[in-house]
Amino acid sequence: MAHISSLGAGIYTYLDIFTGTIPAGTDTAVECAALFVGTTPGTADADHVRMPSVREFPSIGTPANIVNVPVYGQATSSQVQGQSDAPTLEVTVNYISADMDPIHNLIGQEVVFRFMMAASPVTQDEGAGNTLAAENTEFYFLGKIEAILVNPALTDATTATVTLSAQSDFFGAATI
């Protein structure tokens, strides 16, 4: 399909995880996208996991780190983009222990993340296809799930904060 072409709420946003063996040198959106295609395209494999019931997403992408460079004879300094710190990647989920069990089991394992925004609902199986019928935009990165902290609440759903770490650049925006 194509990128999302109109402004709208990001209701249909998903975080998918590829838990299988990551080929060496995986460093492009196309290579990452191939990992999320099922052995039978359109059917998710066992190593395709979706983060359940996400309540809040972090900002995804490479943050800026602007460095001022003094230039002799110029009224203002010039600026260059330096190497930036990876963003804080904390995902808040509605915590249902049974649903989160597979995520707990991934703590510390290197995986590939796919942050997908779509114009309409995308099931896990649909997300394992070569293309999607709905407009969609993805960002990929290699990383790990580092921690899951559970936050009980008196008057609302129990939530958990899932902390991710980035082990690569962010690849995208891409579309399938």
Place this chain on the structure above:
Amino acid sequence: MYDDVLSDIESVFASTAWTDNNITIYPDNYQGAISTQDEFCRLNVLPSSSNNYAYGGDKSLEGLVAVKIFVKAGEGQSRLMAISDILDTVLQNKRLTNGTELGTSYLNVEGLDPSNNSLYSARYIIPFKLYGE
């Protein structure tokens, strides 16, 4: 979802925990005869708002359950409070079959019923929330 909430709440009033108390409760929009004239309740389920509680379109529904309690006038507030306590035991902080969760209750004492001075009334109110698919 709306039907699930109504079914959950009505099932509470069909359970023996409630019926053992012999307090008749009528649903809202009931237009038949009310035989127990000096002590009865009216049930209102009032969904009031909803939102997406997760990405992907999952919806939660919340609102209030209001039970209007009528007791005999001229006999103090004691029976009103006793019925409210019974309502608390069957409703407060409960999670029902379809997943409706009830919170903590409060009571608005409304005094003599303007349309029937032989009845004294209060409104027992308790919030509910249901997380759907």
